[in-house]
Amino acid sequence: MVACSGGLDSIVLLHLCKFLDLDFGVLHCNFKLRVDDSDKDEQFVTKLAETLTVPLFKIEFDTQKYAERHKLSIQMAARTLRYRWFKKTAVQQGFKYVLTAHHLNDTLETFLINLSRGTGLDGLTGIPEINDIFVRPLLPFSREEIENYATQNSIEWREDQSNQSTKYLRNKIRHDVVPKLKGANEQFLKNFETTRIQLSKSQFFIEAEARRIREKLFKTQKNGEIHISIPKLLKYGDPKVYLYFVLKDFGFTAWQDMAKLITSQSGKQIFSATHRLLKNRDILIIAPLAIKKAPIRTYRIEKEETTVMVPIGTLQLKNTTIIQPLEKNTIYIDQQKLSYPLIVRRWEKGDYFYPIGMKGKKKLSKYFKDEKLSLLDKERIWVLCSGTEIVWVINYRADDRFKMLPDTKQLLKITLAT
Incomplete structure (x- = not known):
């Protein structure tokens, strides 16, 4: 499919596709931004598609409303709308590619825009020739060459008067900056393309090296x-x-x-x-990033409950007389030392407990530091409490005050299943 606005570049691309006898359709967007001119562009493209006997797919957008709703510039809103629709339509109609008419001058303007804003190699290599289903066959050619072709072949096109306004950065670069650069060196555009190709090759090498680093590290x-x-x-x-x-x-x-x-x-x-x-x-x-954080709330466990779902998994509680080898997700405690309901909550600053196997009490923050837990690890930690006392830093360490003793009569096994 060929994206066609009615301007010089896309009209020439349309004629070239017809000359090569390709099987293609035409895509046209009416962004409703230039009062009568937008409708005249649509009429022009419609008539041309009929003349060339190629199928036309067109759409109207309330670009201003979309930009306001999504807090985008008009240019970015129009770009988002058209590329999304281009791809959707191509897939629906069974076309493999969408051709756009970007050329060498467009690449230079993009390069200078990115350079003025500060960029890395990605921004200096210009517009890619192929990106997903989008192909840009006119990239090697300058606007001057495209216009010469149109003139020699008596091809008509529509002029977008908004392209003359220098209130947009791209137009300012097009009309004020590029002519001065070309005036300083008549080979500037050719030299730029040579440099861009070298930058692209350098980027390819660096990307390969980055992949090697990722695989190793x-x-x-x-x-x-x-x-x-x-x-x-x-x-x-x-x-x-x-x-x-x-x-x-x-x-x-x-x-x-x-x-x-x-x-x-x-x-x-x-x-x-x-x-x-x-x-x-x-x-x-x-x-x-978490799509949605677990709600900050507490979970109550009544004495008769055996299964409770919490944000980090399912707590399973079972009276037992058999002690199996300890695992990280399981504790055995003296049930008679518990005060119901038990509470499961996120750990909080100032929390402390008596880690089993250690002497005395320790703040959780200090315990986490000693265990070398990352910030991400700490964000995922919940505690099981009896009243105000921590019974278990879940999946890490039980509290010494609730451990089973030789005279323990009611042994409770608690497991976190994930």
Whole structure:
């Protein structure tokens, strides 16, 4: 399918596809942004599709309303709307690709925009020739070459007057910056393309090296976290050079913050839209953001209850006379020492208990530090309480005050099943 606005570039692409006798359809969006001109563009593309005898698929968008609702710029709103619809329509109609008419000047403008905002290699390599189902066959050609082709072949197109306004950064670069660069060196556009190709090759090499680093250093845990040894990471040299490429698949793009985290104190973290990156001593931990946190509430366990669901699993309570080898998720306690109802809650600052096997009481915060638990580990910890006293730091350590003794008459086995 060919995305066609009615402008020079997309009209030339449309004619080229017809000249090559390709099997294609035409996609046109009316964004309702330029009063009568938007409708005239649609009419122009409709007539051309009829003349070329190719199927046309068109849609109207209330772009202004969408931008306001989603707090986007008009340009970003239009881009989001059209690409989403392009892909949906191509899939529905059984087409493999969507062709767009981006050319060399577009790539240069994107390069300069990204450069002005601050960017890495991704932003300096311009617009990709192929991205998912989107293909851009005109990228090697300048706008001047495309216009010459149109003129020589008597091809008509529509001019978008909004492209002349310099209130948008892209137009300002197009009309004010690029002409000066070309005036300083008539080979500027050609030299830029050569440089862009070299940058793309460099990026390809760095991406391959980043994959090698990930394969060697990423250690996936049972809970889905990824652990990275900082000492091993530093053996690859200055992390500012490669850390962005190693972590960008998790949404992290601010390489300065990522590099700074390495030398920060334990417990510091940064966030992307989907993940968090946490330093825990000499380890970096990548963990997905929770879609929804467990509600902050308490769970009551009455004496007669044998199964209680809590956010970290299911607590199973059973009277027993048989003691099996202890596991992390199981405790045996003297039931007669309990005050019902039992309470399950998140641990809180100031909590303390008497760890079984240790002397005296200890604050949970100190216990966690001694156990070298990460911030993520601590966020997942719940405690089982009898009245105000902690019976069990669930999945970690029971309290000495409730342990079974030789004269214990009622033995209660509590297991956390996940």
